[in-house]
Amino acid sequence: MDEIAVALPESTTTPVGDASVGQAKIEWVRRHSPVLNGFVRETLADGALAGVRIAVVVHLEAKTAFLATVLADAGAEVIVAGSNPRTTNGDVVEALRAQGLTVVAEPDGDYDSWERELLAAADYAPDYIIDDGAELTMRMAQFRPELYQRLQGVSEETTTGTSRLHAMSAAGKLPFKTLTANDARCKHLFDNKFGTGQTTVQALLNLTNRQIAGARVVVVGYGFVGRGIAQYAQAMGARTFVIEIDPVRALEAHMDGHTIGAAKDVLPTATMVVTATGGMRAIGEADFPYLRDDVVLANAGHHDLEVDVDALAAASTLTTEPRTNIVTYRLGDRDIHVLSGGALVNIAGGSGHPVEIMDLTFAVQGLGIHYLATTDLADGVHIIPKHLDDAIAAAKLASLGVTLDEVRPEQEDDSADWLEGIPSA
Numbered sequence: 132m133d134e135i136a137v138a139l140p141e142s143t144t145t146p147v148g149d150a151s152v153g154q155a156k157i158e159w160v161r162r163h164s165p166v167l168n169g170f171v172r173e174t175l176a177d178g179a180l181a182g183v184r185i186a187v188v189v190h191l192e193a194k195t196a197f198l199a200t201v202l203a204d205a206g207a208e209v210i211v212a213g214s215n216p217r218t219t220n221g222d223v224v225e226a227l228r229a230q231g232l233t234v235v236a237e238p239d240g241d242y243d244s245w246e247r248e249l250l251a252a253a254d255y256a257p258d259y260i261i262d263d264g265a266e267l268t269m270r271m272a273q274f275r276p277e278l279y280q281r282l283q284g285v286s287e288e289t290t291t292g293t294s295r296l297h298a299m300s301a302a303g304k305l306p307f308k309t310l311t312a313n314d315a316r317c318k319h320l321f322d323n324k325f326g327t328g329q330t331t332v333q334a335l336l337n338l339t340n341r342q343i344a345g346a347r348v349v350v351v352g353y354g355f356v357g358r359g360i361a362q363y364a365q366a367m368g369a370r371t372f373v374i375e376i377d378p379v380r381a382l383e384a385h386m387d388g389h390t391i392g393a394a395k396d397v398l399p400t401a402t403m404v405v406t407a408t409g410g411m412r413a414i415g416e417a418d419f420p421y422l423r424d425d426v427v428l429a430n431a432g433h434h435d436l437e438v439d440v441d442a443l444a445a446a447s448t449l450t451t452e453p454r455t456n457i458v459t460y461r462l463g464d465r466d467i468h469v470l471s472g473g474a475l476v477n478i479a480g481g482s483g484h485p486v487e488i489m490d491l492t493f494a495v496q497g498l499g500i501h502y503l504a505t506t507d508l509a510d511g512v513h514i515i516p517k518h519l520d521d522a523i524a525a526a527k528l529a530s531l532g533v534t535l536d537e538v539r540p541e542q543e544d545d546s547a548d549w550l551e552g553i554p555s556a
């Protein structure tokens with residue numbers, strides 16, 4: 132591989148948090164991460180990542196920090212940045228810096244400072260990226276083309292980033308191998324559904340101090356994330372409604388016991404609305420007339436513009452901040468409350484996914500990078516192999532004290548016998 136000059140960003144001298152507090156948070160994660168701390172560490176101990184430069188660009192809080200330290204302990208040179216300007220934790224940043232990791236992220240940033248941080252991460256010339264929303268991958272392609280060409284691989288966290296990688300590949304603009312961690316069963320079956328479901332409802336209630344039992348909660352988008360949010364809200368006594376554009380998923384929502392309908396039909400009675408589409412402006416200007424007074428809007432999807440906060444701000448006559456992380460927009464005689472500026476409410480307005488969930492997700496990511504580094508794969512988009520997915524689940528079950536039965540010979544379908552009776556075409 133050609134050596135390339137690295138333009139390092141200016142180092143920060145002012146601490147942005149308390150390293151000991153951050154370290155305690157990371158230690159709490161370690162205690163509750165049996166897969167990452169066991170099976171993943173053991174796999175990475177083969178030295179395959181020694182000296183490999185890996186950029187970790189995921190919401191920068193304690194669970195991401197623990198993943199970064201596991202990679203660093205395996206000998207990788209790790210550069211850490213955030214995947215959203217609103218979700219970086221200063222204590223964790225300082226804890227990582229105290230351990231000698233390179234961190235190019237500051238808490239309380241805005242979109243401009245975040246852009247600079249991502250470009251700074253790019254300038255470290257990573258060999259691999261653990262990305263979220265393909266945020267660093269896209270920027271390297273656009274603004275650091277030489278470094279982009281030099282990339283060896285990307286392991287992508289989210290549904291949104293997976294779509295972006297497929298688009299880049301289809302356009303012939305992905306000159307290296309990538310893994311879509313989101314397609315691993317140990318990721319989307321648990322992280323998207325249970326992780327986001329639990330923590331989005333938690334954040335909604337913590338931020339607003341409102342009651343869920345009897346609330347009328349509308350979920351926009353019924354993918355894995357939407358299913359989880361609707362299921363948790365329903366289990367806590369909310370009346371649940373779903374807006375979907377895919378007829379099969381809408382039907383599934385109906386059979387799961389939620390009321391489905393178009394925006395104009397379900398929004399007017401909603402007390403809380405949560406977007407989870409992975410697209411833009413799921414609640415946009417055209418929907419504003421249907422929102423009732425005092426409604427709470429929150430987003431759990433990747434884009435901060437799933438709720439079109441800019442359009443809301445432009446249309447409002449008065450803006451107030453009644454509570455931390457809530458901005459109220461006056462539209463005529465109605466007040467519309469937006470949580471966490473439209474950023475992912477469970478992360479920007481909460482603590483992010485449960486540790487146990489991220490133990491699985493980051494096991495996929497850690498093993499995914501190891502797989503990329505040790506396996507010859509064609510350029511383009513790949514899925515983590517089934518045996519790794521199975522091994523992660525088995526390691527998690529083992530940590531719970533569970534071992535599974537294996538299929539006994541008499542339980543096998545004797546398909547060979549009946550196949551023999553069918554003439555070849």
Ligand SMILES: NC(=O)c1ccc[n+]([C@@H]2O[C@H](COP(=O)([O-])OP(=O)(O)OC[C@H]3O[C@@H](n4cnc5c(N)ncnc54)[C@H](O)[C@@H]3O)[C@@H](O)[C@H]2O)c1
Binds near residue numbers: 353356375432476478
């Ligand atoms: N907050 C978190 O912690 C977290 C965790 C995992 C994923 N995500 C993000 O959540 C988003 C959704 O993820 P997913 O796995 O559920 O995706 P998905 O693709 O499985 O589901 C999205 C659903 O939204 C529907 N949809 C799209 N546009 C719509 C619109 N305008 N109106 C109504 N429905 C619409 C689609 O038909 C689809 O069924 C993505 O951006 C993903 O990256 C967030």
